Amino acid sequence: MKYYHQHPKHLVAVDCVIFGYDEGTLCLLSYPRGFEPSKGAWSLMGGFVLDGESSDDAAMRVLKQTTGLGNIFMSQVATFTTHDREPEARVISIVYYALIRMEEHDKACVKEHGAYWWPISQLPELIFDHDQMVKQAIEKLQREAGYRLIGHELLGEKFTMSQLRKLYETIFMREFDPGNFRKKILSLDVLERLNEKDISESRKGAFYYRSKRELTKRGLDRIVKV
Amino acid sequence: MKYYHQHPKHLVAVDCVIFGYDEGTLCLLSYPRGFEPSKGAWSLMGGFVLDGESSDDAAMRVLKQTTGLGNIFMSQVATFTTHDREPEARVISIVYYALIRMEEHDKACVKEHGAYWWPISQLPELIFDHDQMVKQAIEKLQREAGYRLIGHELLGEKFTMSQLRKLYETIFMREFDPGNFRKKILSLDVLERLNEKDISESRKGAFYYRSKRELTKRGLDRIVKV
DNA sequence: ACAAAAGTGTTGCGGCTACACCCATGA
DNA sequence: TCATGGGTGTAGCCGCAACACTTTTGT
Numbered sequence A, B: 001m002k003y004y005h006q007h008p009k010h011l012v013a014v015d016c017v018i019f020g021y022d023e024g025t026l027c028l029l030s031y032p033r034g035f036e037p038s039k040g041a042w043s044l045m046g047g048f049v050l051d052g053e054s055s056d057d058a059a060m061r062v063l064k065q066t067t068g069l070g071n072i073f074m075s076q077v078a079t080f081t082t083h084d085r086e087p088e089a090r091v092i093s094i095v096y097y098a099l100i101r102m103e104e105h106d107k108a109c110v111k112e113h114g115a116y117w118w119p120i121s122q123l124p125e126l127i128f129d130h131d132q133m134v135k136q137a138i139e140k141l142q143r144e145a146g147y148r149l150i151g152h153e154l155l156g157e158k159f160t161m162s163q164l165r166k167l168y169e170t171i172f173m174r175e176f177d178p179g180n181f182r183k184k185i186l187s188l189d190v191l192e193r194l195n196e197k198d199i200s201e202s203r204k205g206a207f208y209y210r211s212k213r214e215l216t217k218r219g220l221d222r223i224v225k226v
Numbered sequence C: 001a002c003a004a005a006a007g008t009g010t011t012g013c014g015g016c017t018a019c020a021c022c023c024a025t026g027a
Numbered sequence D: 001t002c003a004t005g006g007g008t009g010t011a012g013c014c015g016c017a018a019c020a021c022t023t024t025t026g027t
Helices: A055-067 A107-112 A130-147 A151-155 A161-172 A178-188 B055-067 B107-112 B130-147 B151-155 B161-172 B178-187
Strands: A009-022 A025-032 A045-048 A074-080 A091-101 A116-119 A191-198 A206-211 B009-022 B025-032 B045-048 B074-080 B091-101 B116-119 B191-198 B206-211
Touching: A009 A055, A009 A074, A009 A130, A025 A045, A025 A055, A025 A161, A045 A055, A055 A074, A055 A091, A055 A107, A074 A130, A074 B074, A091 A130, A091 A151, A130 A161, A151 A161, A151 A206, A161 A178, A161 A206, A178 A191, B009 B055, B009 B074, B009 B130, B025 B045, B025 B055, B025 B161, B045 B055, B055 B074, B055 B091, B055 B107, B074 B130, B091 B130, B091 B151, B130 B161, B151 B161, B151 B206, B161 B178, B161 B206
Parallel strands: A009 A091, B009 B091
Antiparallel strands: A009 A025, A009 A045, A009 B009, A025 A116, A074 A091, A191 A206, B009 B025, B009 B045, B025 B116, B074 B091, B191 B206
16 A cells, blocks of 8 residues: 555665776776765765656766766666665665776776776675675676677777677686687677778787677577576 | 765655466456556555665565465566656655465455456556566566476475476466476476376376475576576 | 377487687788 | 687587377276
8 A cells, every 4th residue: 555645765876886898807896985884995886866867867877977978888787675784874775787998987087086996806895785786787797798799888899709709708707619609699690790800919810890780789699698 | 975964865665566376377466556646547566665674575565465475485676766657756666576376365355455366468557667567577587487496486385297387388478398398397306206196187197296395496407598 | 999188209400519620920 | 830819610419399109097
């Protein structure tokens, strides 16, 4: 039974698990909390949901504030609600994750908050239940990356097969056979090969690929089983 | 930047997508809204999150109130937050789904609320964004049922292969080959066959199975690809 | 004997893995 | 000419779908 009066209201926050990728390393952006309790402890970027905005909006706003980037793919992970998850006040937190290219973000912006990019393999202990949030975000990232190509989000317009494979190896924390990976990806028929090679990584040079724009939404077949 | 003062607070609700199963039909419990706006329109069971409780607790409480059942598996689906999703007030809603055996619920309890069990194939139009909630709940149900056996939740202690298959056929809205289904399930090695047959469905009689208790958590392999 | 569900066996296809084997080229 | 990453080909394995076939027993 629901009535619109006489019901408790709650602080509702978003916490953003921001993954940054650069040349084979996946990092998490975190910052030292600026106030008590737990001042100085590592924390995810967060903010409160305001009156006129959805939590999606709030997450975007937080991302913009902390990295300078907008129009970035974000995905809702889960909502954390235990009443004592933060010691001082009851805050319900809706968790999002975002994927960005590390080189693209606004360094000044990050620096200003004292934020730090932690390699995913060497995360520090995070405040409250933020460890759990990151864990679930990685799981969701893997699930989503398993169903569709996330090349252009993290590699840019054009990329080589090796770069794409290294990205997937990083996300899934395991190796893929270069030949098999290539065949699997090409069989999806969502990439087109450019007449241009990257000659920085090998003598022979590797062709660049880019997403077939019209087909970005397809991803019919599974890429990686999880 | 987060401070604990001067931030807006919000009404936070849970909405429960309650699936009931009985002999080959999967139903959704919904009830006619008892107050304006949209009084009388079909709606999910919901309730507000109170001060001392988590949203998990709130969802359980709503389930108990409306079906009389406790200690039921519930799973968080997603959180709906657009500011105008309900016309009269801003309510953030955390959606859960539950699976119950229809015969087990407290009929008086349901009747008292004027609630109705709708076969999943003939749902009425639901209020606000509740259609979307149900859609996502079904997707999540299918994902979860694909990874682990949900036999005992919906069929009870013991069940035949055919009963289990019909349950899966209902959840996935497609047919499975009886022989192949049997082999796949048995290969997971999570069921034990009892020395007892159900003779109501066939001349030959079908053995009952039950979950190997120690292994309930396993479900290593995928049951159905989604 | 027949019908109908339970249960088993067989076969073929498709995808994945592992790995061999070319290719191009700078040092 | 050798080392290195790019790229192609292939053989074996495994899971799944399709379907034939056997079993059991009430009518």
